[in-house]
Amino acid sequence: MSRAYNFSPGPAALPEPVLRQAQEEMLEWGKTRSSVMEVSHRGKEFMALAEQSKRDLRELMAIPDHYKVLFLQGGATTHFALLPMNFARGGSADYVVTGAWGEKAAREAKPACAVRIAASSESDRYFRIPERAGWDLDPNAAYVHITPNETIGGVEFHDEPDVGAVPLFADMSSNILSRPIDVSKYGVIYAGAQKNIGASGLVLVIVREDLLARCPADLPQILNYAAHAKEGSLLNTPNTFGWYLAALVFQWLKREGGMAAIGARNAAKAKLLYDYIDGSGFYSNPIDKAVRSRMNVPFVLRDAALDEPFLKEAAAAGLLALKGHRAVGGMRASIYNAMPLEGVQALVDFMQDFARRHG
Numbered sequence: 001m002s003r004a005y006n007f008s009p010g011p012a013a014l015p016e017p018v019l020r021q022a023q024e025e026m027l028e029w030g031k032t033r034s035s036v037m038e039v040s041h042r043g044k045e046f047m048a049l050a051e052q053s054k055r056d057l058r059e060l061m062a063i064p065d066h067y068k069v070l071f072l073q074g075g076a077t078t079h080f081a082l083l084p085m086n087f088a089r090g091g092s093a094d095y096v097v098t099g100a101w102g103e104k105a106a107r108e109a110k111p112a113c114a115v116r117i118a119a120s121s122e123s124d125r126y127f128r129i130p131e132r133a134g135w136d137l138d139p140n141a142a143y144v145h146i147t148p149n150e151t152i153g154g155v156e157f158h159d160e161p162d163v164g165a166v167p168l169f170a171d172m173s174s175n176i177l178s179r180p181i182d183v184s185k186y187g188v189i190y191a192g193a194q195k196n197i198g199a200s201g202l203v204l205v206i207v208r209e210d211l212l213a214r215c216p217a218d219l220p221q222i223l224n225y226a227a228h229a230k231e232g233s234l235l236n237t238p239n240t241f242g243w244y245l246a247a248l249v250f251q252w253l254k255r256e257g258g259m260a261a262i263g264a265r266n267a268a269k270a271k272l273l274y275d276y277i278d279g280s281g282f283y284s285n286p287i288d289k290a291v292r293s294r295m296n297v298p299f300v301l302r303d304a305a306l307d308e309p310f311l312k313e314a315a316a317a318g319l320l321a322l323k324g325h326r327a328v329g330g331m332r333a334s335i336y337n338a339m340p341l342e343g344v345q346a347l348v349d350f351m352q353d354f355a356r357r358h359g
């Protein structure tokens with residue numbers, strides 16, 4: 001076998017025990033004598049998996065009872081459009097833009113509601129998060145939208161911003177389940193699955209129940225969060241294999257010690273890499289240290305002419321997918337939950353050796 005350390009931003013590395021379990025159960029899942037992909041989503045076995053997965057997620061994230069957990073589809077991008085349709089129609093929503101994904105979320109909301117950019121760090125090339133005191137929030141906004149972790153730029157909110165009585169909506173696609181968070185500070189948390197949850201296509205939506213009363217009744221049911229909540233995410237055929245993988249990941253997270261243990265491990269991984277970059281004199285990361293992402297670590301080499309050799313040699317050393325996003329260039333190491341500390345250490349060792357040979 002030649003599985004390598006995969007630093008892909010998404011779809012990203014999955015925990016090996018999860019992949020192995022899925023492999024073992026591929027042909028016969030439980031007592032069904034079928035693959036999990038071949039059974040009814042309304043059958044008792046799948047319904048039991050769905051319920052268990054919700055219980056596990058609620059336990060992991062300490063989700064209060066007055067929140068609904070939905071397993072939907074369409075990638076996070078679909079929900080950029082659905083959130084304003086459901087919660088802000090005819091009104092306005094505030095967006096705090098700290099990178100490319102926040103920009104896209106705001107752009108996709110425009111057909112459904114008035115969009116106000118309450119704050120943006122675009123003029124600082126998204127290297128920081130605008131000071132909360134300077135945000136121009138509208139107390140009548142339907143919600144305030146943030147992107148807690150910007151996957152491309154590598155900027156992360158390390159705390160929930162206080163936005164008063166207006167519900168806070170968060171695209172946690174790239175940092176959900178990476179550390180303990182206080183769910184009660186949010187109105188909606190949503191996340192595409194392909195980083196810390198499982199397979200692309202599946203989208204997790206955690207929504208405060210009272211907000212569902214705002215979903216317009218004349219929306220097509222399939223676009224309506226209240227309808228999905230009423231049907232327990234089984235309004236139509238869900239992404240059953242994606243849901244199954246997510247359920248395995250939640251159980252793996254519990255076995256690994258839950259969010260406190262995972263958060264500590266992720267903090268240690270990020271510190272190892274940033275400390276090395278900062279002290280190297282060969283690599284650099286431009287992000288304000290207070291808001292550096294613990295999941296996506298962009299960095300540049302002293303000489304961009306070395307980018308291609310770096311990527312080639314890294315791949316040969318079993319360190320994959322380190323090329324930065326085309327919008328920012330350089331490198332990016334995505335170190336989600338499934339990346340072990342040993343993988344980050346292997347990357348640092350390689351970077352050290354490369355710098356010694358080319359510095």
Ligand SMILES: Cc1ncc(COP(=O)(O)O)c(C=O)c1O
Pocket residue numbers: 010074075076077078101147149150151152171172173174192193200201
């Ligand atoms: C923070 C963030 N939001 C949204 C998306 C878009 O997700 P999808 O491609 O599943 O629609 C991504 C991309 O992976 C992302 O990193």
